[in-house]
Amino acid sequence: MARINHNIPALVSQQSLSVSDRSLRNAMTQLSTGLRINRAADDPTNLSVSEQLRQVIRGSAVVTRNAHDATSLLQIAEGALDEVTNILQRMRELAVQSANGVWTSNDRNYMDVEYQSLKEELDRIAYQTQYNSMQILNDETTSFGSLGGPSVIHLGVNNSIGVDTINVSIQSVTLDALGLETSGIADLNSVYLAVDELDDALFSVSSNRATLGALMNRLEVVVNNLMVQESNTQAAESTIRDTDFARMTTEMVRYQILNEASTAMLAQANSLPKSILGLFDQ
Template sequence: MSLVINHNLMAMNAARNLGVSYGNLETSTRRLSSGLRITQASDDAAGLAVRELMRADVSSLQQGIRNANDAISLIQTADGALGVIDEKLIRMKELAMQAATGTYNSDQRLIIDSEYQAMASEITRIANSTDFNGIYLLNGALSGSHDGSPLKATGKLKVHFGTGNDSSEDYYYIEINSATASSLGVGLAAGSGAGASISTQELAQQSLDVLNKAIISKDKIRANLGALQNRLENTVTVLEIQAENVQAAESRISDVDVASEMTEFVRNQILTQSAVSMLAQANSMPRMALSLIG
């Protein structure tokens, strides 16, 4: 190479290498400070697209877990109220047994029937007042076909936990039959037939079978809720595993390998320092031409 002063090609070459090394050093610094391998689309355009989809899935799965846990809380609320109704039905059967024996007179049976009716009224009150976040659980509002109206859905309650909208994978329904006294067939609200009253020995005897059926009906509701709760708990477990695996996959795409990147950082730091030194040397080379001039 000729010794020239019009162009300093060595300095230009050193400056270009310095720019490359400094850019790589800036990238390593950005990755190490953020903990992410992909901090902008130019780092890995395809990887960024995949990562964002995975992040959306993770967020959706985590919300699905919360949805399922909320449904478990709803079921536990309904089951707790049914447990109290269970106690009332047992007491009503005890009263019917008491009124069915011949050792009580009519006035005494009327007194027994007054407590019987009070228990029936309490069952209806509990069923009509048990709610979760404004959703009434035991008055029959959650029975029948689902009607997802814009303002207030009726019928079966939809529990959505999946990331899509497939009925076989992403959601299912909770259905709770009515547990009011009239639905169970006990108390005056049920009409004038068997189970309505125990004011006479005959009515008390007839009420025993009705109360047995009422207890069975209530037990069916509780058994169904118990099965749903177990299913939801299993769903939560699966969703947690799924979210963990998707998060791990997203991490492999998105997160920086600190050990590897630190190695690159030190390499780029050395190259940058070397380029700066060589640029300084290259800038001094044209001065050598002065020694040839006069």
């Protein structure tokens, strides 16, 4: 039955053309951006999951930098402590040498000159060793872990104390902290006391270095774990958000064909009412 007020075939063709055109634009957007989800309407649920995964990915990258920065600080501290150990070993050599009865008081005074010079250099190292303008080998208020308290290294993507953080303390190696402020080897009584003081100081510094070494090893494990976590999380996020080019290319060709077919059929449907004019010619 021929009608002119309502062209049903044209309406059907228009609807089909609208659907295929919208699908074609979506396919072209995905192929041009490389992303399956370009706006919230594309997949609201998986968009939320993807954004949470992105938080973990970007947080892991920052935490990795945190770990590298902390390792750099610890390496600077350990390097300085290595030199402090050498100074203490030389001071102990001088103390043991001065304890020998073959030396005169003048000889011991000469040895004490070097001994006191080494003390001054040890103290200078304790106050001069810095990272990012923070002193790291003394307990001044401007130092790392001020007033002897621990500093927090953030090594997690969240904010759970003890889970995403570790506390780092570097013991002071100033003369006062090591008990060497009044140490000297100018006389035998002082020499015997100095040997005991130096033994205690060497034990303290060695313990400090062992702690730093353990922390550096721990940070290396943290970095390795973060790299694995970041890689796996990126793979998961890619599965959710990235375009499957093989499938979407096939879909685009399909929508192009449907779009062209719908356009052709719409043209045919629009020409159907014109056939009614032929009735007036008869």
